[in-house]
Amino acid sequence: MKVILGTKIGMTQIIGEDGLVTPVTILQAGPATVTQIKTVDTDGYNAVQLGYGQGKNLSKSVSAHVKKADETLSPKILKEFRTDSTPELKLGDTLTVESFELGDKVAVTGISKGKGFAGTVKRWNFQESRNTHGFKGNIRRVGSIGSMYPQKVFKGKRMPGRMGHDQVTVKNLVIAYIDKENNILGVKGAVPGPKKGIVTVEGKE
Known part of the structure; x- marks a missing residue:
């Protein structure tokens, strides 16, 4: 099972033997501990729950749950991963980067950087209004957001609002x-x- 939780450290460059420079993102990946195994017979689907990091002030329910795998375990993050077949892992097993190899294709999921409240020019790449003689008002304002019918603003209309801090894969x-x-x-x-x-980090089997 090629999957692991990690922390983003930053970006750097790697120079290959052929002299090519490759931009890479460095991740502190694992170790992650198996805290729960779910199967079709017991839960209706197959999945593996992993614990990562060192958390503080865990609730009693979470603390009791993870101690079934390891008495000393106190994870910061708990995340579940579905599998097509019954997992071969056991409770308390540790996943590391050894399951990955150079050249493997992976999908990386994280929470994007939060940009705060943003207008339509920055958030949706709207064009500014004409700043010519006779124009009054803010050239970055939204403009019309609807019409006389149906006399409402449709859901999903591109308007100012919170930008970023979304789950991105x-x-x-x-x-x-x-x-x-x-x-x-x-x-x-x-x-x-x-x-x-x-x-x-999830790899293709």
């Missing part, structure tokens, strides 16, 4: 660097989210 990224001793992955290209952000 980037597919078909290639693993270009692996450090098994320190559990570090280098993924070719950019990964969503800020530094120290939690990301999910």
Whole structure:
């Protein structure tokens, strides 16, 4: 099962033997502990729940739940991954970067950077109004958002609002660097989210 939780460290470059420079994102990937196994017989579907990081002040219910896998476990993040067949993993197993290989294609999921409240020019790439003689008002205003009929604003209308801080998945990224001793992955290209952000790395079996 090629899946792991990690933390985004930042970006750097790797120079290959042929002299080509490859931009990579460095991830602190794992170790992640299996905290729960779900099967069709017990839960109606197959899935594996992983715990990652070192959390503080866990609730009694969560603390009791993870201690079934390991008495010393106190994860910061719990995340579930569905599988097509019954998982071969066992409760308490540890997943590391050893399950990945150079050249593997992976999908990385993270929370994008939050931009705060933004107008339509920045958020939706709207064009500014003409700033010519006789024009009055703000050239960055929205303009018309509806008509006389049906006398309402349709849901999903592109308007000012909160920008960023959304779950984003980037597919078909290639693993270009692996450090098994320190559990570090280098993924070719950019990964969503800020530094120290939690990301999910899922590979194709």
